[in-house]
Amino acid sequence: MDRGQKLFVQSCGFCHGNDATGSRAPDLIRSTSVNHDENGNTVGPIIRSGRPDKGMPGFPLSDAQIADIAAFLHSRVLAALNSASVEGDYPLQKLLTGNAAAGKAFFEGAGGCTGCHSSTGDFAGIGGKYQPIVLQSRILYPGGARSSVTVTPPSGKHVTGTLVHIDEFIVALRDDSGWYHSWPRAQVEAKVSDPLEAHRKLLYVYTDANIHDLFAYLEGLK
Ligand code: HEC
Ligand code: HEC
Numbered sequence: 001m002d003r004g005q006k007l008f009v010q011s012c013g014f015c016h017g018n019d020a021t022g023s024r025a026p027d028l029i030r031s032t033s034v035n036h037d038e039n040g041n042t043v044g045p046i047i048r049s050g051r052p053d054k055g056m057p058g059f060p061l062s063d064a065q066i067a068d069i070a071a072f073l074h075s076r077v078l079a080a081l082n083s084a085s086v087e088g089d090y091p092l093q094k095l096l097t098g099n100a101a102a103g104k105a106f107f108e109g110a111g112g113c114t115g116c117h118s119s120t121g122d123f124a125g126i127g128g129k130y131q132p133i134v135l136q137s138r139i140l141y142p143g144g145a146r147s148s149v150t151v152t153p154p155s156g157k158h159v160t161g162t163l164v165h166i167d168e169f170i171v172a173l174r175d176d177s178g179w180y181h182s183w184p185r186a187q188v189e190a191k192v193s194d195p196l197e198a199h200r201k202l203l204y205v206y207t208d209a210n211i212h213d214l215f216a217y218l219e220g221l222k
Contacts, residue, residue, distance in 0.1 A: 001068070001071045001072050001075050003065075003068040004067075004068035004069045004070070004071045004072030004073070005072045007061075007065055007068060007069055007072075008020065008069055008072050008073075011059055012069075015055075015056070016028050019076065020072075020073060020076045021076075025055070025056065028073055028076075029073075029076055029077050029080045029133075030095075030133065030136070030137075032137060032140065032141060033046060034073050034074075034077060035077065035137055036141075037070055037073070037074070039067055039070055040063070040066040040067050040069070040070035043066070043069070043070055043073065044063075044066040044070070047059050047061060047066060047069065048060065048061065048066075080133060081131050081133060081134070095132050095133065095136055095215065095219075096132075096215070096216055096219065097212050097216075098209070098211075098212030098213035098214070098215055098216035098217075099212075099213050099216060100213070100216040100217045100219075100220050101217075102209075102213040102217075103210075103212075103213035103214045103215070103216050103217025103218070104119075104217045106210050106213055106214060106217075107119070107214060107217055107218075111202075111205075111206070111210065111214070113214075116198070119221055123218065123221055124221065125221060125222060126218055126221050127218055127219045127220055127221045127222045128222045132215075132219060135215065135218060135219060136211075136215050139211065139214055139215060139218065140203065140211070142196060142199060145195040145196050146162050146163065146195075147162070147163040147192055147193060147194040147195070147196075148160060148161065148162055148163060148173075148192075148193050149161065149162075149163040149166070149171065149173050149190055149191065149192045149193070150190070150191045150193075151171055151173065151181070151183060151188050151189070151190050151191075152188060152189040152190075152191075153183060153187065153188045154187060154188070159173065159175060159181055160173075160175070161173035161174050161175040161176065161181070162174050163192060164180065164182075165182075166185075166190065166192065167185070168185060169184065169185050169186075170182055170183070170184065170185055171183055171185050171188065171190045
């Protein structure tokens with residue numbers, strides 16, 4: 001973490017701020033790339049290739065240096081989570097830039113959220129359930145819900161279960177009795193059903209303002 005901090009201040013601080021809360025380049029503490037990262041697996045490729053078209057150069061760092069930077073960024077995220085409810089580095093005010101009434105209107109109207117959620121049902125008290133920064137990322141990337149898959153091999157007898165893995169070559173699932181099955185993708189038909197599909201589509205629907213408004217509304221449901 002200490003090594004990562006030195007490296008970060010030296011190579012990244014100019015753009016992302018020495019404490020990673022953003023300056024001429026985005027805040028990395030609220031970054032979903034950082035939140036999804038484990039030991040540099042998400043931020044490593046970004047650091048190495050950069051985003052040249054967006055103004056971030058690539059850095060040819062070693063695996064060890066990337067792991068150090070990742071450790072530093074995760075320590076900043078943790079510090080921000082712990083300070084979110086206390087006076088400190090990352091106050092709630094910094095996230096609360098939206099308008100709760102507009103968020104409510106969007107939730108009940110154009111956003112279509114009430115098709116699946118309700119402020120008095122599953123979302124009752126949601127503002128108290130999560131740290132503010134966690135709630136904000138859950139609106140965009142809810143965790144939890146697992147996809148299911150039905151695989152039909154040439155024999156015709158299909159198997160349904162929780163999706164474990166799918167790519168161009170392999171599909172794998174775990175059935176209700178806990179057995180793991182896998183097939184070469186080319187030999188079977190696989191039908192995935194993702195309960196969060198509707199969510200992912202929403203990512204293309206909301207504007208930045210909608211997200212801040214929704215956050216202000218949901219944060220107030222205590
Ligand atoms: C010259 C300025 C600059 C420097 C130096 C820089 N970055 Fe960036 N970085 C950016 C910009 C601009 C973006 C946003 C790119 C975009 O919009 O996709 C970015 C994006 C990122 C992202 C992705 C954020 C996200 O949520 O999508 C990560 C992670 C990141 N930088 C890490 C680093 C690290 C670690 C370093 C140091 C090794 C570094 N950056 C150095 C300008 C910089
Ligand atoms: C088609 C159904 C559907 C719609 C429409 C929908 N969601 Fe969701 N949402 C889900 C499912 C499924 C989950 C996952 C629930 C779980 O993890 O148990 C979820 C989870 C969430 C969570 C995380 C809850 C938690 O406790 O982790 C938030 C926040 C959320 N949705 C906000 C919204 C908002 C805001 C909208 C409208 C802009 C919306 N959703 C529209 C289906 C939907």
